[in-house]
Amino acid sequence: MEFHYHIEGGDFSRAGSASSEVKKILKQLNVDPRVIKRVVVALYEAEVNVVAHAHEGNMTVTLDPGSIEAVVEDKGPGIADIDLAMQEGYSTASPRVREMGFGAGMGLPNIKKNCDRLDIKSVVNAGTTVKMTTFFTG
Amino acid sequence: MTLQEIIDHLDAEAILLRHSPGQEVKHAFAADLMSDVLRLDASEIILITGLANPQVVRTAEMSDITAILFVRDKAVTAEMISLARESGVTLIRCRHSMFKTCGKLYAAGLQPVF
Numbered sequence: 124m125e126f127h128y129h130i131e132g133g134d135f136s137r138a139g140s141a142s143s144e145v146k147k148i149l150k151q152l153n154v155d156p157r158v159i160k161r162v163v164v165a166l167y168e169a170e171v172n173v174v175a176h177a178h179e180g181n182m183t184v185t186l187d188p189g190s191i192e193a194v195v196e197d198k199g200p201g202i203a204d205i206d207l208a209m210q211e212g213y214s215t216a217s218p219r220v221r222e223m224g225f226g227a228g229m230g231l232p233n234i235k236k237n238c239d240r241l242d243i244k245s246v247v248n249a250g251t252t253v254k255m256t257t258f259f260t261g
Numbered sequence: 262m263t264l265q266e267i268i269d270h271l272d273a274e275a276i277l278l279r280h281s282p283g284q285e286v287k288h289a290f291a292a293d294l295m296s297d298v299l300r301l302d303a304s305e306i307i308l309i310t311g312l313a314n315p316q317v318v319r320t321a322e323m324s325d326i327t328a329i330l331f332v333r334d335k336a337v338t339a340e341m342i343s344l345a346r347e348s349g350v351t352l353i354r355c356r357h358s359m360f361k362t363c364g365k366l367y368a369a370g371l372q373p374v375f
């Protein structure tokens with residue numbers, strides 16, 4: 124099964140709507156709530172990053188019996204130094220993003236913590252692709 | 262502690278009850294930074310916050326948080342209520358400051374997440 128969602132950059136009022144849809148689907152499929160939480164927290168962090176840092180993006184979620192793979196791809200400024208961006212506390216978030224309760228530089232490390240495999244690719248001035256995989260068992 | 266006991270201790274207002282008043286919440290966490298909330302492993306907790314925007318409700322939804330307690334009589338918008346209704350998050354509001362709210366609930370026995 125594959126699902127697609129659009130993510131609008133800068134639109135904080137809709138931030139989270141894609142992750143919310145995925146959560147509903149996983150609940151309907153009776154996935155273990157602990158696994159659902161890990162998956163949707165990682166998805167939501169990635170979705171908020173598109174809203175906070177990029178222009179627009181797409182989320183593609185592929186469900187298999189044993190795993191969920193989510194790819195969040197955006198058009199935006201890209202990340203020049205991914206290792207630096209992965210460090211806790213590193214953030215270039217604007218004051219507006221901070222006012223919304225984000226911008227602590229914790230999102231990417233939290234994505235890493237909440238999925239089994241993380242792959243980030245980015246091209247400066249083009250965009251970023253974050254691929255997250257979580258296994259349902261073992 | 263039950264939601265009703267929390268409401269009574271604070272003389273608080275139930276804006277949206279998506280759980281029964283007798284619903285137990287074992288732990289509380291206080292934050293204005295959603296980045297911190299999203300790092301918690303605990304679920305079925307009450308989030309005490311001075312931040313009132315739709316992302317607080319979204320964060321609660323993703324984190325399986327039972328209820329949000331807004332302090333200092335923060336304005337809770339119709340959009341936030343509708344998001345909370347849809348995602349099953351209870352909304353409570355009290356007039357006390359963050360410090361006083363946390364102090365009262367801690368003294369009454371509500372446990373911290375860590």
Ligand SMILES: Nc1ncnc2c1ncn2[C@@H]1O[C@H](COP(=O)(O)OP(=O)(O)OP(=O)(O)O)[C@@H](O)[C@H]1O
Nearest residue numbers: 172176208214215216225226227228229230231296
């Ligand atoms: N999709 C993206 N496009 C461009 N830059 C990004 C993107 N995602 C992350 N970044 C960069 O990496 C930094 C770290 O991201 P991370 O998610 O860890 O923290 P944050 O978004 O700044 O704050 P938080 O996630 O705690 O709210 C960001 O500040 C930004 O500079």
Ligand SMILES: [Mg+2]
Nearest residue numbers: 168172230231
């Ligand atoms: Mg982030």
